[in-house]
Amino acid sequence: MNHNEFENNQVNGNDTNNTESTAEHKPYTYTYGPSRSAANLREAYENQLQLMGTGGSDGGYGSGGKKKGKKSQAKAMVAAFLVGAVVISGFMYASDKTNLFTGNQQPAAATTLASNTAQQSAGVTTASANVDASIADVYKAASPAVVKIENYTEPVQSNGRGFGGRGGGWQGFSQTPQSPSGSSQSDSTDSSNLQLAGTGTGFFFESSGYILTNDHVVEGAAQVKVQVEGYDEPFVAEVVGENADQDLAVLKITGSKAFPTLAIGDSDQTAIGDWVIAIGNPYGFDHTMTVGVLSAKERPITISEDDGTEHQYEHLLQTDASINPGNSGGPLLNAKGEVIGINTAVNAEAQGIGFAIPTSTIQETLKQLLGKSA
Template sequence: MDEFKNNNSGRRDDNDQVESDKTTRQNDSNGSSYYYSYGPFSSVQSDGQRKDGKLVEKDVEITPPQAVRPLPSSYHRAGAEQQQDGSGRNGGNWQFKQNKPKSQVKTIFLSFLAGMLVITVLMYTADRTNMFTPETALTSAVAESGETTNSGTTSQSPNAVPAVMPSGTADVQSVVAKAGPAVVKIETLAKQSSSSGRQSSPYYNDPLYQYFFGNQYGDSGNSGNNGSSNENEGSNSGQLTPLGIGSGFIFDKTGYILTNNHVVEGANVVQVTVEGTNKPYEAKVLGKNADLDLAVLKIEGKDNFPTVTLGNSENAKVGEWMVAIGNPEGFEHSVTAGVLSAKERTITINSESTGKPTQYKHLIQTDASINPGNSGGPLLNLQGQVIGMNVAVSADAQGIGFAIPSNTILEVVDKLKNNQPIPKEPVPFIGASLLNLSPEVAKELGTTLTEGSVVRDIIYKSPAYQADLRPYDVIIGANGTPYSTSQELIDFIQKQKVGTALTLNIERAGQKKDVQLKVGNKNDFSSTLQQ
């Protein structure tokens, strides 16, 4: 109640003040006062006057305030009903409701997903249409679909080279299923006396292994034995010890096997293990050739052994897929695959057994993995035909293996089966050893020539001997073409066929002349001279 009374008292005071304001404004209209008031407050000017004991205001022009901007919708009253304060004005109980910002993480994540979707669609479209390699796309399309010829058959484009093996791994499986049973494991034994106690490695007798991987075991058997080694050899004379491990393949159902000569070289006993059998067969070496590094073995037991067919290596193309099967490091029937990397390769290997260098010509290069023990095994095409016989691998590089081409094997296989001598491949030569013409040699000969080849020696009855070529003759060229070094002249001669007529342009005792001769065959002479 007291509070109610106070409120009423406040209202009366306000009413009295309103009446006072009205009286004051009336006085102002008469222009008799400079006094003005606003609300309960008042001020007195220096020139203000009083009337009837009260200050009289003078009218003052007041500029109205600018319009207040409307409150944003985010402002809300803090109650359902409006409240008024004691002066009769609406209460200022306003609350600001802050807008919550949207999550930036969610926005970034959605943008990332949208970008990935767009990139995926573009990559898929580019891959399917090959928009960046249109020529490759066209070639691949022809290779996959094939072109229909007039006869109704489908042929592939010769320019289309598949990036992956055709039809997947099923081709390798079919090759292994077809040719695998004909691949055999070959183990050789030798008497310890003949092996000089150096049989600590099964690959000791493999000259290719020693060439590419080094003679890691060759002399270890004798190291530290001093004079006791002879006693041990004498006491163990006749005892068979392992000599080597290799591979081979049956090419005739009656038991004829092809392998490398170095696999069986120096062996007293050769044992052959056929897939699916536990007991090895004892094989007989029918014929072998060190120059070609080929040998033919024969096993007895049945007349229907699994076989593999020798194909035509001339038809094999660089880039064609190849499959190698063998027994690397003794792991039987290991399968590796690769491509035919190159053809007509030549390598030279010094044989430990003969002490002479062996030159391998016309080899097939492949990147199919070949290791010691693969020697003698087949290199097959995807039709299951033997294209080559694995013979060597380079340890200094990745994926460089070599195989003897099947066409070389086909030329001599019948002679090897019948143990007939195989004629050596003709080697063109003239029968003279040559050296380069150096300034010192030219001074001794008293010639003004600065280039050419000086004849050092002549082989008796050789083409050079019969043509009256003499020591200290300077060969300037052949058939009118100059050759500045002896190696250039030798290379030219070795490219000629045996029996080809040549004209050597020479200088003898300061006079130039021509010498006529025919290229001979180095195999007909026992001399070891180069030319």
């Protein structure tokens, strides 16, 4: 086939080698040959345009005879994506504003939610919403009912149980003065022969003047004096009754008006870990408050005296509230300000190990002691 025949076949679409591809992919092919004039080429081009217009399809070309580019298709896809994103964002905003999925519930603060979740999962509840304020209120209400007790003895008399050293590392909480003969309090006693042997703590449980304390605080006393908050002069107290086995004693003073009192609570209702408050007169520092938790219950201890005798105490409450000599007989309070124990002993070789007589074991003894005053 010569060159002119090849050109004619190309123009007329008769190239047998390209028939299949022309029908499926490129139905119109244009070539420029050196033997054809520009007029012939223009005429052939116009004829092809007419064929395109009458065939019902542009074969991928626009009305101007130009094929659509990939750029136009990409722009269309981007535009469609942006429109979809705007529509979806609008739906999300509308559902959020109308609480479509939350049911009009107000969202909680993240910290509160975390705290509540932790408490619910662990089954833990706080004893007080504001522990500091609660303890301060308890002290303010309870402090006036707590008293300081002074034990005066004859100079030749032994210090007695509770004022001398106790064996086995156990000590009572009453304080033994370092120089009792030089104490200014001994000058206010009725007899110049009496001396201050020790001090402790007690509290009013009846407004008529009844005071509960430890027996070892007043044991062997020739005279007992009670210093009450708000009074300049101490009261001389009557020892109504004593029970050495329970280490309890009841005193009575008489005043011109009712005294503030503390309610005696039920120690059986307390739990290990509950807040407890001790108020007393450690080392002569009046109305000192210490705070801790209930460390254990039902503790038995044995206290050995200097003379070899032993005293067994059972069912005691253990606390890490700081207790020192002078706290003996003072109240151990719960967060409600109720007395749940009477502070009585401490292990001198340890820290944060103090013991109190639970109120659940003193009710019957207390009735007996009060009955002796009739």
